[in-house]
Amino acid sequence: MAYSDKVIDHYNNPRNVGQLDKASTEVGTGLVGAPECGDVMRLQIRVNPETQVIEEAKFKTFGCGSAIASSSLATEWIKGKTVSDALEIKNTDIVKELSLPPVKIHCSVLAEDAIRAAIGDWKKKNGVAETADATAAAH
Amino acid sequence: MLNVLDSAVPVECWSCSIGQSTTTLFCPHCSKIQPPSGGNYFTVFSLTPHLNIDLAALETEFHRLSRKLHPDRFARATDQEKEWSLADTALLNDAYRTLKEPLRRTEYLLKLEGSEIGEEFAGKDKANPSRVPADLLEEVFELNMQLDEMRMARKVGEEDPALHASLTEAKNKFEAMVNDVDQDLRKEWTNWDQSDQTVRQSSQNKMVSLLDRRRYLSNLLRDVTETLGA
Numbered sequence A: 001m002a003y004s005d006k007v008i009d010h011y012n013n014p015r016n017v018g019q020l021d022k023a024s025t026e027v028g029t030g031l032v033g034a035p036e037c038g039d040v041m042r043l044q045i046r047v048n049p050e051t052q053v054i055e056e057a058k059f060k061t062f063g064c065g066s067a068i069a070s071s072s073l074a075t076e077w078i079k080g081k082t083v084s085d086a087l088e089i090k091n092t093d094i095v096k097e098l099s100l101p102p103v104k105i106h107c108s109v110l111a112e113d114a115i116r117a118a119i120g121d122w123k124k125k126n127g128v129a130e131t132a133d134a135t136a137a138a139h
Numbered sequence B: 001m002l003n004v005l006d007s008a009v010p011v012e013c014w015s016c017s018i019g020q021s022t023t024t025l026f027c028p029h030c031s032k033i034q035p036p037s038g039g040n041y042f043t044v045f046s047l048t049p050h051l052n053i054d055l056a057a058l059e060t061e062f063h064r065l066s067r068k069l070h071p072d073r074f075a076r077a078t079d080q081e082k083e084w085s086l087a088d089t090a091l092l093n094d095a096y097r098t099l100k101e102p103l104r105r106t107e108y109l110l111k112l113e114g115s116e117i118g119e120e121f122a123g124k125d126k127a128n129p130s131r132v133p134a135d136l137l138e139e140v141f142e143l144n145m146q147l148d149e150m151r152m153a154r155k156v157g158e159e160d161p162a163l164h165a166s167l168t169e170a171k172n173k174f175e176a177m178v179n180d181v182d183q184d185l186r187k188e189w190t191n192w193d194q195s196d197q198t199v200r201q202s203s204q205n206k207m208v209s210l211l212d213r214r215r216y217l218s219n220l221l222r223d224v225t226e227t228l229g230a
């Protein structure tokens, strides 16, 4: 299958690969998998407690090129955003940016799920209630 | 013995107008070829959807139909019939490839019966998008990290015997897990084949989760085997 140039670029030079201290209260960790293929992805964020801005984002993906590119792009996009702005990112935005073909939709879904899971974990750690926004956005 | 589909509405044969069939490739009355119909892979073989398939009978039927669809037999047929014979051949091949392979067959039947699996449903399950328990995901991820470590060490010509041993152990464990899944799947095949609609629904849900689980397991196994074997 032919990958788009943007996928190849992220695949060859993935941004923000790595990990953050899982135990830190400022860090949220999302570990998700794609049941469609069995690939797994971990995405972590470090959130500034004052501003709720995501200052750092790291990922590690064991999966296809599209999943690696999607998570790499996701970390780039969420860095510098507030937690609630980051939740606005949809897998369809990733599909568009990376020109993913229909059979690779789930790879972008995986990245969106990872963002949500990481933010969810951070919220739980910090006693932040799920906002109406986030719940609505989940549909 | 092949079961005959009874539920769909029959269509009259284009040629004799007597033979009626929804899905067979040839008219049951005059034996003329029929266009690829609105049937499914099971009906191509005149089967009702089911999971415990007689593979020998399936193969025999496949060869019989392939011969009947052979281009030589349509040398003097109309262009329309030639075209149908090619389309029917493609359908027959897809149907055979899907039904003879246990996992493909199971997935196909689940989709046919309305289970929400596959690309169209990616991301629909917001409550548990990964659709497996968190501890399985964690284990899979952790083992992938170890594999990564092993590959990295190899690049610089090192091999950690302890890591090798623990990955071999993990491989055996995961192989056993895949076997368990396959056994459970086979149980559900029988359960589904023999049951009514209500039981079928819950059986389908079980099969969907078994297949989900199996994809993670076999993905990891593939990589472990590849890395250990190298």
Ligand code: FES
Binding pocket: A034, A036, A037, A038, A039, A063, A064, A065, A066, A067, A104, A106, A107, A110
């Ligand atoms: S193929 Fe599964 S994440 Fe891309």
Ligand SMILES: [Zn+2]
Binding pocket: B013, B014, B015, B016, B017, B018, B019, B027, B028, B029, B030, B031, B032
């Ligand atoms: Zn006829």
